Amino acid sequence: MSSLLKLENICKRYPGVQALKAINLQVERGEIHALLGENGAGKSTLMKILGGVEHQDEGQILIDGQVQQFATYRDAIAAGIGIVFQEFSLIPYLTAVENIFLGHELSNRFGLLRKREMVEAAEALFKRLGVSIDLQCAVKHLSVAEQQFVEIAKALALDARLLVLDEPTATLTPSEAELLFEIMRELKRQGVAVIFISHHLEEIFQVCDRISVLRDGGNVGVTDVADSDIDRLVEMMVGRRLQSSFAPKPTKARGPLLLEVKDIQLVRNGPHNSFQLHKGEILGFAGLVGSGRTELALGMMGALPSVSKEVWLRGEKVTLDDPAQALAHGIGLLPESRKSEGLITDFSIRENISLNNLPKYQNASGLIDKAKECASVENLMRQLSIKAPSGESRVFNLSGGNQQKVVIARWINHQCDVLVFDEPTRGIDVGAKAQIYTLMRSLTEQGYAIIMISSELPEIIGMCDRVAVFHKGAIVKVLEASAVNPQEVMRHATGGSSEYVH
The missing domain is CATH 3.40.50.300 (P-loop containing nucleotide triphosphate hydrolases)
Structure with missing residues (x-):
């Protein structure tokens, strides 16, 4: 019997960047498959291709052994693929039921909604998941975990056979995460396959069967969870063994x-x-x-x-x-939500770093001295090891770690x-x-x-x-x-x- 999903030699290029280099990925029915890699390793690009949001330059997608062409996300959904992204796609003012059936509402021959049937179908979905929420409540009033369960129910309502969960536990409490894991195990028992993306490596050993690791847009390897450990996974992800993530604490008096x-x-x-x-x-x-x-x-x-x-x-x-x-x-703040509160992601690195301190770059005429501003930003990028082609790169395209560094650079620039x-x-x-961690310790030493x-x-x-x-x-x-x-x-x-x- 063929695998549920095969990605064969998937390549993706952007101007000046080879994002994916002949990626192969195989997922079986009823398997929870971890997809690991540092930010920028290619995980998100690969999942966007699987979801029809992006299109590969080379390679092919096979579902049940049949080659698929996904022009849009709807094509991926029709093939049984559901993706729950980090940023939820729910409409906050609609109820859970309305969100689940949005775009494929049940109606009679007169075009009137069959609301009772939709509620009953939603109740059946959540019974299948083993959780209970207020289905008639606007989703903006639900907890983050409950909103995530609505996203999963949306995918299942469209007969998803393969569910992609992208960092699903990032904002969950431990008890909520454990409930999510139990839902994943139940879906596995029902034959649904799950691709699980997480930076919390200990979670991989709680719920996954196999692990695929990407690095710099290429395959590093595939391993059974039973044959691996955290140290080995870290070494596969970063290309070296991390003896300790934490910089030594100072021995001198505070x-x-x-x-x-x-x-x-x-x-x-x-x-x-x-x-x-x-x-x-x-x-x-x-x-x-x-x-x-x-x-x-x-x-x-x-x-x-x-x-x-x-x-x-x-x-x-x-x-x-x-x-x-x-x-x-x-006093400067690096907020919990860097994208919505700490950065203007459509702006460049230079604009984000200079944002609160433009008078620093004014000349005698009150105009911004662009050369002085650019030199200052480039110095901060070197000091904090911000990886980007230039200070004019959009923050949206940076990895999470580099985005954090841009926020830190802004406050250092402001002499906080x-x-x-x-x-x-x-x-x-x-x-x-x-x-x-190393940067934080370096700052305290200064x-x-x-x-x-x-x-x-x-x-x-x-x-x-x-x-x-x-x-x-x-x-x-x-x-x-x-x-x-x-x-x-x-x-x-x-x-x-x-x-x-x-």
């Missing part, structure tokens, strides 16, 4: 006090919090999702309102009522010495993560101070000099370097301690 936040209260009757940040250190904000880590940082900067707060910066009391004031005082990094490695691959908000416990442990642990909106414990370990962080994050930091 620098002088740079930022002190006293008695900050975000909502009435809410907890009062205080914390300090020293020059040259990385202070971690750890806690479960929803514990208030990001909210406190944004409240400190004036991006969220606060009932009360007192902020001292470089020994002076300052007023931070909005992000512009924070920026003027040298306090940097708030919110989930700085979310959605980027292991090689790029190691680069971001005197910058960093607040690092992260849901990934290993990077909190590996990167932070001290850790403020949050529980229900309160900093319940600040762990010094010697006490920063997984057990202590989780004990306080889950409310297992009665300690409270006022």
Whole structure:
């Protein structure tokens, strides 16, 4: 019996770039197949070709042994391929049922919608998935996990036999991710094949059968999960063995006090919090999702309102009522959602880096000195190892790791010495993560101070000099370097301690 999917010698070229080099991929019925590779390895381009969004220059797609020509996404859907991209394609004001049947609604001979049948069909789909959600609720009111389940149900409603999940757990809690994995296992039992793309390598060993690895647009190899381990996968992805992703922590004493936040209260009757940040250190904000880590940082900067707060910066009391004031005082934010909040992706690297600091490049006539601006941007690109043909490259075309570096470059360009990094490695691959970690440590060695908000416990442990642990909106414990370990962080994050930091 032939494989469900075969991609044979798929090549794709863009001007000046060979994106895919004779890629081969084979997926069997009822198989969960991991597709791994660093950002820029070619995974997304390959999946766009499979989905009919892009077209290969050479090679062929075979479904059930038959050569397919996908001119559009509709052609791929008709062949039984469903793709759930990182950016959902749901209409927020429509209900789950309306989204599932959008474009192929059930109607009678008079053109009237058979709403009851659509609801019943949607209920049957979710019963098949083993989950329950409010199908009559506008999807904008659903959780991210529930929206993802609607996307999966949309694909199944179109009789998808092969489901592509692109970074599906990036914004899920551990319990939501486990529910997704159970849905994947159930689909596998029903004979549906899944291509699973994830940067969280530990997830691969929880749910996948085989793994294909891409590097620089080419095949590296295929392996059974049972025959591999994380170290081997990392070496296949980046072409070298990473001894440790984390740069060594400094052994010298921390620098002088740079930022002190006293008695900050975000909502009435809410907890009062205080914390300090020293020059040259990385202070971690750890806690479960929803514990208030990001909210406190944004409240400190004036991006969220606060009932009360007192902020001292470089020994002076300052007023931070909005992000512009924070920026003027040298506080920069790398937000959790870099694409929607941190960057203008249609702009060039140069425009994004210079965005908040154009007066720096004005000449005596008040006009922008383009040569001076370009030289400054090129220097920052070299300093931060931003990989791109030039400063005029659109940010949209950069990998996730390089996009993060562009945001960091902007704040360095603005001479910010306090940097708030919110989930700085979310959605980027292991090689790029190691680069971001090295860059962060390099910045602290230059005197910058960093607040690092992260849901990934290993990077909190590996990167932070001290850790403020949050529980229900309160900093319940600040762990010094010697006490920063997984057990202590989780004990306080889950409310297992009665300690409270006022």
